[in-house]
Amino acid sequence: MKETEALEKSCGLSRNEARVYLALVRLGSSKAGKISKEAAIDRTSAYNSLKSLLEKGLASYATIGKVKWFQAVDPRALKDYLAAKLEDLDAVLPGLERKYAAEKLQSNMRLYKGDRGIRTVLGMVIHEGAENRVFGSENQLDSRMPAFAAKFKALLEKRRIPTKNLVRQGRKMHETKLRKARYAPLETESPVVTNVFGNKIAIIIWSETPEAILIDNATAAAAYREYFDFMWRNASRS
Known part of the structure; x- marks a missing residue:
């Protein structure tokens, strides 16, 4: 399975989010323009994906001068991201199961x-x-x-x-x-x-x-x- 496909299926990332994350892994700290080229997507899509990855805790940035430099989190943190999603699911699962049993x-x-x-x-x-x-x-x-x-x-x-x-x-x-x-x-x-x-x-x-x-x-x-x-x-x- 390709890395992009694995991130989409296993982590629930969009295609562009997966491409941008992998670009960050390959490049290290980089500016948005270079990330856009490495990910082979337009700059607007790259910015949107970076924003989404930041919100999910899968990327970070530092401002040097007036320029933002983005960086991926350690790939091992992907497991923590999935664990957090499972915790969220566990919180609502009992209620969902009760509704499912009642309505089935x-x-x-x-x-x-x-x-x-x-x-x-x-x-x-x-x-x-x-x-x-x-x-x-x-x-x-x-x-x-x-x-x-x-x-x-x-x-x-x-x-x-x-x-x-x-x-x-x-x-x-x-x-x-x-x-x-x-x-x-x-x-x-x-x-x-x-x-x-x-x-x-x-x-x-x-x-x-x-x-x-x-x-x-x-x-x-x-x-x-x-x-x-x-x-x-x-x-x-x-």
Whole structure:
């Protein structure tokens, strides 16, 4: 991931803010005109981004004569910036959760798109903490999103979340104390993987742009679990 993109996605900076911050890191103490050229943006946009970075505590300046010299804060301070944002979120999160629980429909279905959507849905597996029943996996997560797949599996182990995988015969899945697999005689590969955890069903479709359908319904989840458990009892161990 490029540095500009990383600052945008991880720190929530705008494209111009990220460019200006990186220009400051490369240049050290500099005047606005030079920063504008280094960041490859017009002077007005550079000034606006500098003002925003100053307000966020990610840049500082000193006035020498009548000229302002700008400088980036130590990149390690970006973690402090993110921690402060999380503290702000923690302050309002309880109220948001109460409103969400009160207003949420009893039966809820949502659609997520792209890699970010898949990360969001699988993050719910971790948050829920309940056993995850998975069927139809062809290791798409490992092949399409290997870095996230490794983190996801590590979190499952760390949180002690058991997973049962019902997979096609002819495939082999690495098992652990928490990750179990059984094999069913399915003839063809499928791009669809179903996860059942808590009161939720996540149907992931590994098309060119992956999509996930999340169903939050206790009755439907119970029915899926019952079907999965029937298949599990009748599946082979190898």
